[in-house]
Amino acid sequence: MRRLWIGLTYIVFALLLGAPVVRIAAGAWEDGWSGFANGVTRPEALHALMMTGIIVVIVTVVNTLFGVMLALYLVRANWLGPQLKRILNSVVDLPFAVSPVIGGLMIVLLVGPDTALGSLLSGAGIDIVYALPGMVIATLFVTFPLVIREVMPVLQEIGSSQEEAAHMLGAYPWTTFWRVTWPSIRWSVVYGVVLTVARTLGEFGAVLVVSGNILFKTQTATTLVYQDVENFNLTAANSVALVLAACSVALLLFMEWAKSRRES
Amino acid sequence: MHVEVRGLNKKFGEFQAVKDVEFSIEKGQLIGLLGPSGGGKTSILRMLAGLETPDTGDIVFHGKRVNDLPPQERGIGFVFQNYALFKHMTVSENIAFGLEVKKWPKARIKERIAELVELTGLSGFEKRYPHQLSGGQRQRVAFARALAPEPQLLLLDEPFAAIDAKIRHELRSWLREMIDRLGITSIFVTHDQDEAIEVADQIMIINKGRLEQKGTPWEIYKDPQTPFVASFIGESTLIEDIGKLRGFADAAAMPGTKGLIRPEYVEVGKENEFTLLSATETGRVSHIHFRGSEWLVEIQIGDIKLVTYRSLEKPVLQLGDEVHVLVHRAYLFNDNDSWVTENKLKVDPLPVHI
Amino acid sequence: MTNMLQSRWWSWGFRSTVMLYFVILIVLPILGIYGQSLSDGWPKFVSNLTEPLAWKAVMLTVKLALIATVINVLIGTMAGWVLIRYRFPGRQLLNSLVDLPFALPTAVVGLMIMLLLGPRSEVGQWADSLGFAILFHEPAIVIAMIFVTFPFVIRAVQPLLEEMDASEEEAAYTMGASKAKTFFRVILPAMMPGILSGAMLAFSRALAEFGAVVLVAGNIPGRTLVASVYIFGQIESDNPAGAAAVSVLLLTLSFVILWLVSYVQARRTGR
Numbered sequence: 001m002r003r004l005w006i007g008l009t010y011i012v013f014a015l016l017l018g019a020p021v022v023r024i025a026a027g028a029w030e031d032g033w034s035g036f037a038n039g040v041t042r043p044e045a046l047h048a049l050m051m052t053g054i055i056v057v058i059v060t061v062v063n064t065l066f067g068v069m070l071a072l073y074l075v076r077a078n079w080l081g082p083q084l085k086r087i088l089n090s091v092v093d094l095p096f097a098v099s100p101v102i103g104g105l106m107i108v109l110l111v112g113p114d115t116a117l118g119s120l121l122s123g124a125g126i127d128i129v130y131a132l133p134g135m136v137i138a139t140l141f142v143t144f145p146l147v148i149r150e151v152m153p154v155l156q157e158i159g160s161s162q163e164e165a166a167h168m169l170g171a172y173p174w175t176t177f178w179r180v181t182w183p184s185i186r187w188s189v190v191y192g193v194v195l196t197v198a199r200t201l202g203e204f205g206a207v208l209v210v211s212g213n214i215l216f217k218t219q220t221a222t223t224l225v226y227q228d229v230e231n232f233n234l235t236a237a238n239s240v241a242l243v244l245a246a247c248s249v250a251l252l253l254f255m256e257w258a259k260s261r262r263e264s
Numbered sequence: 265m266h267v268e269v270r271g272l273n274k275k276f277g278e279f280q281a282v283k284d285v286e287f288s289i290e291k292g293q294l295i296g297l298l299g300p301s302g303g304g305k306t307s308i309l310r311m312l313a314g315l316e317t318p319d320t321g322d323i324v325f326h327g328k329r330v331n332d333l334p335p336q337e338r339g340i341g342f343v344f345q346n347y348a349l350f351k352h353m354t355v356s357e358n359i360a361f362g363l364e365v366k367k368w369p370k371a372r373i374k375e376r377i378a379e380l381v382e383l384t385g386l387s388g389f390e391k392r393y394p395h396q397l398s399g400g401q402r403q404r405v406a407f408a409r410a411l412a413p414e415p416q417l418l419l420l421d422e423p424f425a426a427i428d429a430k431i432r433h434e435l436r437s438w439l440r441e442m443i444d445r446l447g448i449t450s451i452f453v454t455h456d457q458d459e460a461i462e463v464a465d466q467i468m469i470i471n472k473g474r475l476e477q478k479g480t481p482w483e484i485y486k487d488p489q490t491p492f493v494a495s496f497i498g499e500s501t502l503i504e505d506i507g508k509l510r511g512f513a514d515a516a517a518m519p520g521t522k523g524l525i526r527p528e529y530v531e532v533g534k535e536n537e538f539t540l541l542s543a544t545e546t547g548r549v550s551h552i553h554f555r556g557s558e559w560l561v562e563i564q565i566g567d568i569k570l571v572t573y574r575s576l577e578k579p580v581l582q583l584g585d586e587v588h589v590l591v592h593r594a595y596l597f598n599d600n601d602s603w604v605t606e607n608k609l610k611v612d613p614l615p616v617h618i
Numbered sequence: 619m620t621n622m623l624q625s626r627w628w629s630w631g632f633r634s635t636v637m638l639y640f641v642i643l644i645v646l647p648i649l650g651i652y653g654q655s656l657s658d659g660w661p662k663f664v665s666n667l668t669e670p671l672a673w674k675a676v677m678l679t680v681k682l683a684l685i686a687t688v689i690n691v692l693i694g695t696m697a698g699w700v701l702i703r704y705r706f707p708g709r710q711l712l713n714s715l716v717d718l719p720f721a722l723p724t725a726v727v728g729l730m731i732m733l734l735l736g737p738r739s740e741v742g743q744w745a746d747s748l749g750f751a752i753l754f755h756e757p758a759i760v761i762a763m764i765f766v767t768f769p770f771v772i773r774a775v776q777p778l779l780e781e782m783d784a785s786e787e788e789a790a791y792t793m794g795a796s797k798a799k800t801f802f803r804v805i806l807p808a809m810m811p812g813i814l815s816g817a818m819l820a821f822s823r824a825l826a827e828f829g830a831v832v833l834v835a836g837n838i839p840g841r842t843l844v845a846s847v848y849i850f851g852q853i854e855s856d857n858p859a860g861a862a863a864v865s866v867l868l869l870t871l872s873f874v875i876l877w878l879v880s881y882v883q884a885r886r887t888g889r
Binding site: 251 | 632720726730847850
Binding site: 175184 | 313337
């Protein structure tokens with residue numbers, strides 16, 4: 001019995017997870033090293049990877065900052081009533097339930113070129129939709145819960161008494177945060193950041209809708225893969241996809257490491 | 265530090281945690297806040313510390329109102345119930361925290377740590393982390409950390425609650441000694457009356473957010489001001505119709521008067537053990553139990569049940585024995601008043617002068 | 619005193635900034651889409667929904683997501699069980715691999731499945747010779763959905779198995795229950811909350827999936843066009859009201875599921 005179940009599990013993993021990954025790696029090398037290199041070093045691929053990089057940096061920084069602060073407020077703040085806290089707490093999860101395409105659509109509907117707000121902003125020279133700001137906002141929306149959901153349980157578990165002890169010893173909130181709270185939540189924040197990077201790197205639906213997928217302007221790595229496939233340029237798609245997949249696997253390994261650090 | 269509190273009130277939502285509490289504490293005293301759990305003791309302590317804001321009322325240290333002062337500026341040491349040690353810092357880092365925050369020079373910090381480690385008997389443990397210490401050691405670290413910045417007032421929230429019964433005793437006398445030596449005004453919260461009686465100079469009994477009585481342990485024992493205090497201190501038995509007991513007939517004149525009788529107010533024995541039989545009741549031993557240093561005896565007198573102790577030196581009573589019971593005094597109370605009264609028949613009606 | 623005043627200003631500023639961010643980024647867009655879908659009135663909203671292609675897309679999505687969820691419950695429960703209960707070479711590796719679908723970009727997943735099942739691949743040729751097609755048909759969509767939702771059931775079941783007391787099982791054995799009976803009467807009920815909440819999360823994610831599906835579905839209106847791709851198409855063809863109407867339907871469904879999950883979890887921890 002035991003052998004049967006273990007064997008079945010191996011088969012499921014091999015077929016469902018292993019085969020596709022091997023396939024994409026093999027596909028990228030179909031035309032040899034030069035095919036892969038050409039696929040990645042095309043100007044449009046380099047530009048797309050750069051766009052992805054920029055978005056990853058901005059989103060990770062903003063999402064981490066606000067994520068940690070919101071987690072602190074949602075767990076500790078007295079100025080939020082318990083009722084309001086409960087409502088906000090359930091709102092935090094909503095982006096998980098929203099399809100990325102719908103997430104993108106929301107932003108188009110709110111600040112798209114046809115809306116009052118959008119035309120006002122573009123009149124002032126700020127383009128949001130079909131430009132970098134919109135793509136960043138869409139990705140921020142999608143990644144919103146990741147840091148908060150990692151940090152909140154830790155804050156709840158350690159309780160506020162260590163922080164109160166620091167207050168009694170004369171430490172003001174800023175010192176208390178860095179010297180008492182931060183060492184406890186550090187690895188959870190790191191874990192949340194890794195999740196954010198992974199999700200941002202791979203975000204597709206929301207970015208596709210908001211960016212318009214304009215070559216050399218708003219195209220990201222994932223939307224480039226999509227476009228290559230649509231154009232039946234499979235080898236090129238493969239090379240970029242392999243780069244993305246390699247990043248994901250590296251992040252996965254890092255995630256495992258961060259998890260083990262957090263638990264120790 | 266001289267502490268004064270006036271008209272203190274605090275509500276959490278609909279729950280009135282603290283109600284019209286007033287007291288003042290002389291410098292250098294050790295005060296025990298005693299009462300049942302959830303009675304508002306900890307809320308009072310936290311308001312003194314500045315961790316909680318009172319709804320109304322004044323908190324005055326040294327004649328200066330400190331309500332608007334944040335906890336950081338009140339100069340109070342606080343020992344938390346579960347110690348709240350910084351778990352990623354060693355013992356000496358924990359103690360140093362408050363000094364570093366206050367920007368003491370490095371050399372002085374080092375000196376102060378050495379002093380406190382010595383004082384609290386933690387030598388050799390400076391490099392340990394909290395999870396490598398026993399409960400009693402953690403408590404000492406918490407104490408040392410709170411004392412490090414030389415506070416003028418020390419607040420302790422259930423300081424012994426998380427410690428084994430055996431070590432608790434030892435730590436109590438250690439704490440008492442330590443506070444005596446430092447001469448620092450201290451307030452501690454406890455729900456354990458033995459602890460309060462043993463350690464405190466003065467006890468404040470807190471119940472349902474109110475201050476029921478403040479006084480020395482002896483005053484509170486001898487002269488309880490409210491029925492709650494009378495029943496909370498010691499192991500009293502409540503007697504509904506106290507007027508039925510011989511010697512307390514006066515009480516029957518005031519309807520609604522009830523009595524509380526402590527075991528040590530009651531004497532039990534055979535007929536020949538009493539000189540004044542007229543003041544005694546007769547009853548039957550309904551339960552008897554050996555307590556290690558004495559007998560615990562339950563006596564049924566009509567429909568009244570009394571509990572008392574009996575010395576091991578006296579003849580042993582048996583279950584069902586007919587016995588005489590002398591009630592020396594009782595704590596009486598009704599809706600308007602409460603007082604301690606002696607057995608009226610105890611005074612010999614016909615004194616024989618030799 | 620000035621110091622204190624400053625810190626008050628600071629904390630007030632922080633609070634309002636963070637709360638404003640929260641409202642503008644999350645609350646406003648969600649309210650906005652509900653508003654937009656109803657902006658042309660209730661009848662227009664209903665007619666947008668009852669548009670045959672829209673309706674078919676939604677029904678197709680629900681059907682395929684259900685199939686994917688059922689398959690996921692079966693293999694997820696098995697894998698969760700095996701990874702916790704058995705010690706065997708490669709266990710740690712498999713356990714780390716579980717999260718791979720969360721880490722991989724969905725567009726990459728779509729491409730992978732396309733390459734694996736395409737007409738040029740062994741699987742594609744084999745299926746072809748048997749006379750049925752996978753890629754650009756419903757099976758490919760289901761496979762994509764299974765892949766992206768693979769971790770949910772496993773990750774929901776594992777903690778329950780971990781915290782389960784072995785003595786319960788042993789008690790059943792001492793009372794003479796067979797292995798199978800013990801599993802169905804003792805272990806499975808204990809795993810049930812995890813399976814349920816994992817399944818609901820997987821279902822909600824499968825409903826919403828876009829990237830992996832859009833590349834393998836073929837997107838033939840009325841036949842292999844799922845809801846999220848339909849919404850994308852409506853946006854591309856400049857019909858935001860139609861897109862918003864279907865979005866609102868999907869969103870409401872997902873919110874209900876999310877609420878159910880937190881309800882199930884609250885009941886479990888509340889006990």
